[in-house]
Amino acid sequence: MSKKYSKQKNVIYEICNEPNGCSWSTIRSYAVSVIKTIRKYDKNAVIIVGTPTWSQLGSDGTSNEVAKNPIKGYKNIMYSLHFYANEWSHNQYLPDKLVYARKRIFR
Incomplete structure (x- = not known):
C-alpha cells in the first residue's frame, strides 16, 4: 500500500x-516491522x-505500557486511544491515561 500510495x-x-x-511488546514489534x-x-x-x-494505551484500565515503551526513531507516529463517551468508566480514567502518555512520550 505504501508503494502504491506514496x-x-x-x-x-x-x-x-x-x-x-x-x-504491547507484540503489537510494538509488529508495528516497527510494518513501519519500516x-x-x-x-x-x-x-x-x-x-x-x-x-x-x-495498556493491557488494563490502569496500565500504560505505550507511554513507558514508545516506538522511537520515526516521525509522524501516533497511538490510538479510543474513547467512548457512552462508557461512564472512560470518563474517569482515560483522560488521565492520555495526560500521562503525553508527558512521557513528548518530554
Whole structure:
C-alpha cells in the first residue's frame, strides 16, 4: 500500500485497529516491522499504531505500557486511544491515561 500510495498527500496508515488479547511488546514489534516497510516508500505520512485492549494505551484500565515503551526513531507516529463517551468508566480514567502518555512520550 505504501508503494502504491506514496505520492498521495492525504493517506494515513493505520496498524492494528483495536488490538485485543496481545501485549504491547507484540503489537510494538509488529508495528516497527510494518513501519519500516511503510517508510521505505513513504517517508512522511502519518502512521497510527493501535494499542492494547481495544486501543486503551495498556493491557488494563490502569496500565500504560505505550507511554513507558514508545516506538522511537520515526516521525509522524501516533497511538490510538479510543474513547467512548457512552462508557461512564472512560470518563474517569482515560483522560488521565492520555495526560500521562503525553508527558512521557513528548518530554
